[in-house]
Amino acid sequence: MDFINDIPWLLIAASVAKTLFLIFLIVLPIVSYTVYAERRVSALIQDRLGPNRTGFPTSLLGFHKDLQLFLGGLGQPVADAVKFLLKEEFTPGHVNKFYFWLAPVLAMVPALSTLAVLPFGNYMFGQKMVVADVNVGILYVFAIASIGVYGIVLAGWSSNSKYPFLGGIRATSQMISYELSLGLSAVPVLMIIGNLNLSDAIQYQIDNGWLLLPFTDGKLTLRELLLWIPVGISFIVFTISMFAETNRLPFDLPESETELVAGYHTEYSSMKFALFFLGEYAAMIAGSSVIVVLFLGGWHLPFLPINTLESSTTPAGMALGLIHISVFFAKVIALLIFFIWVRWTLPRFRFDQLMKLGWLYLFEIALVNIFITAAILALVK
């Protein structure tokens, strides 16, 4: 029984602690408040107000009124969660039961697993703020994201009815098509950084300025100026593909309400539906985090000192570590708002337009972009 002593308990405990912190204290609250932001921002864009009534029910505790914080309606996500939990768990009679129950799990788990390799901060308590610092980080993200399609496909297939099925079929073809441009558009970035590890990507951007904003290190060389072109193209293609991969409008054909009722989750209700919802928004957070790590410098903010492994146990270092984490998630939240903003601006594509955009434009642009980057990297030192 000597292998029990070999188990790295400290590593496991730290990983579990980081995972729990990331999922339950950061991602799930962000998810629920993104849903709230989605409703509020969409309402404001359409000259409405959105949910502004639900406060925190302090009147139950004997106060005169419910607690209404600055915007109002901030209790809405809590109320939604309670509603989802208390609703009847209904399974229609015509479905394939096992896969019907499996599908929401498969939609939720990959979205959260992607977060494992994302460095969401520098150091805290003498620990690097990333759950798994693997050297194939970005490939892992793509691999897990490609697993995410199974949840949708199974939901569509096991529901045994036409609209979910059509939604599942659309999701499959859409995600396969856009995975290519997603992967290819990340290649120039990886060529510039010269590494697949996401922590090293951030380290590179600390040393040389953020990829999308190369002046953040205070200087701008000819090479950086030239590389700005492929990086910009890469950023646009990557962002568009990320929209398609996360099934966001203008690419939300798998669940387009006007044609397919609700697409793949038509037959779902209560917590099972909520899992799809959470999965979708968690995938959005994961996607935004990847964009932040690859293009926007991760947790780094210029002019802000960086804490080290040694200093991260001192109060000052801990405060810095917290600031790093908040900077990262502030950038992620800004991108999420951008996602929402785009959603309420653009109309939905037609399916043939979607396929044409993916295969005939984005794919080629991403491919050519690799060669442009290679030329610049080889010719300009």
Place this chain on the structure above:
Amino acid sequence: MAYTVRRPNLTFWEKIYLPNIVAGLAITFKHLRKMLQGETKVVMQYPEEKWDAHLPEYYRGAPTLVTDEHGRERCVSCQLCEFICPPRAITITPGELASDSKFAKVEKAPKAFEIDMSRCIYCGLCEEVCPEQAIYLRKDYAVTGENRADMVHHKDKLYELGGTMPGLVHKWNPEK
């Protein structure tokens, strides 16, 4: 007959689509900003702000019974409204006037007049059909109750809501 729709000739910048997306984003952002700064005022916060002042003359609210300028019930319980009511919300029990009344041998009056507001569809047919101009749709829209019995408007309630409607009223409001 099938015909071909001419596609517009797009310029290069329209074809690459991105500038138009940015323009669209600017438009939606303008709406967002105006809402946040309170420049757009479209939505009314209902229970605090009410739109009573904005109700048009021809608004069809809750049906009510009215009395004339002498305080007499106009309704003679002819039951035309009861028959025409599409969701059968109206129930009338016809009755005689009290024998000491001056009009006892002339007219009748309802003994009971009930409108089930959980059924009423506010169509206004009762008002249209009434030969005595006794039933009118007024501007009450917040009809609430905690159970089905609460939702039934009895005769007293109907007269209370309706009030007095003196003289001959031009009830064929073309807009109604």
Place this chain on the structure above:
Amino acid sequence: MSPILFWLFTALMLAFGVSVILNRNPVASALSLVASFLCLSALFVGLDAFFIGVIQVLVYAGAVMVLFLFIIMLLDLRAEHRRHFNRLVLVGGSLVSAGFVIALLQVLSVFPAGAKPFPALGVARLDDVRQVGITLFTRFNLPFQTVGVLILVAAVGVIVLSRRELK
């Protein structure tokens, strides 16, 4: 890699592999294959071969099997009916597999390298992506490019063959 994890993933992989064959529902078979691939990639990761492990998931589980599932769903394949086994086929099949196992055991018994464990890897964090890349593009550059062209030719051929003439 902890032996517990190794045995866990090996057992899971074999169990899912068996369920690929035994399941009568094609969708269930395909999903079992995906699960089997995932366990296999876990084994690769346990050997510090992150790149191979991730590529296993990305290519097989993420792309190839999605296409398989797509086709199965589109063709709307029903569960197979239970067939009666031909006694002759059963006996023949058992004989062939028994022969295979015997041959395998004999090969393993005369293969001395299989008995001794691999030397431990010196580096803590193996930069396998870079090494795979350097090996592919220097030592095996010509075969690699040739394979690429071959696959391209195959892809073009498939498209030409499957394209229907417009009438």
